[in-house]
Amino acid sequence: MSVSCRGDCSVPRGALDAPRAAGKTGAVKTVLAIAACGPRLELALGTSPDVTGVVALAGQTPRSELVMAAVDLLLRGAGIDREALDGVVASRGPGSFTGVRVALATAQGIAAALALPAHGFSSLLAQAARADAPECLAVQPARRGFAYAQEFSRAGGRLAATGEPSILPVEALAGAKLPVVAPVGFPLPPGTPLAAAPRSTAEALLVLLAAEPHPDPATLAPIYMEPPATTPPTGAPPPWPPSPKVS
Incomplete structure (x- = not known):
């Protein structure tokens, strides 16, 4: 797992500004993006107008507690506490069924715990x-x-x-x-024509949220193009553990 900002990580000035949810005032400045629908978990932290950190974790489908740990790693790398977040955005599928559920449950839990505006976008x-x-x-x-x-x-x-x-x-x-x-780590056949993709999926979510004038937490619902192998869990996501303070 690594925290990094690769190359030019800037987004258009003011692009991360959007209305906050009730309980927050002013414009959204610091946004967390969660992408877990592909071969790896990706998190990005955007502090307008820049992307200040990226976490990428390849391997087994991430569990909720692993995503939470990665979120804390990203925040510590940026030198901020959870309470400094102003918004959250997540991929909602299609893709890995477990990854979709974990990304959305994490985003819902963070948004609910901190009274943040939130939005979900198609992983495609x-x-x-x-x-x-x-x-x-x-x-x-x-x-x-x-x-x-x-x-x-x-x-x-x-x-x-x-x-x-x-x-x-x-x-x-x-x-x-x-x-x-295609997502990083997704094997493609030889001869596949490729588009240059300078952003990670999580960074792309920040760009999409920047163009969304009205973040809607109702969009944090899964998109399935095939029936999931298991029944998605119901009920509220588990509470977020206390935030470790930044020294």
């Missing part, structure tokens, strides 16, 4: 937002040998879907007509 949209290409095919891992895929285009600085999401054999991506944006 988040993949597309990693790239600056005028057109791309965003993909996410599905069941073995398959991928979720959706076409996007960018015009006038705005990103929009140009087709419905679908499920494709991974081998079909080698013949894609548009450049592909």
Whole structure:
């Protein structure tokens, strides 16, 4: 696990400013992004106008307590306490069923504990937002040998879907007509056309939230394109443990 800011981590000035939820006043300044729908967990911390830290953790599907520990690591690296957060954003699928649930439960728990504005975005949209290409095919891992895929285009600085999401054999991506944006660690067949993706998925979530004038916690609901292997848990997420103070 590492905390880093790679290259030019800036986002447009004021881009992380958005209305706060009740209980907070002023504009959103420090935002936590959680992406766990792909092969690795990614967290990003944005303090307007910069991305100040990124955590990436590859391996087994993350558990809630592991995500919480990664959040605390990221905050300590930035020298701030949990109470300094002003908003939270998360990927909501499609992708790893467990990853989707963990990301959303963590975001919901943080938002509820700290009375923060929160928002969820499609993981396919988040993949597309990693790239600056005028057109791309965003993909996410599905069941073995398959991928979720959706076409996007960018015009006038705005990103929009140009087709419905679908499920494709991974081998079909080698013949894609548009450049592909896939999560880091997702194996693609030789010959797959690739779009340059300078941002991590978590950083892309910060960019998407910057363009969302009205963060809505109701969007922290999972997007499943296939039935999950297990029934999602119901009820409120567990309480967040006390915050370790920054020395």
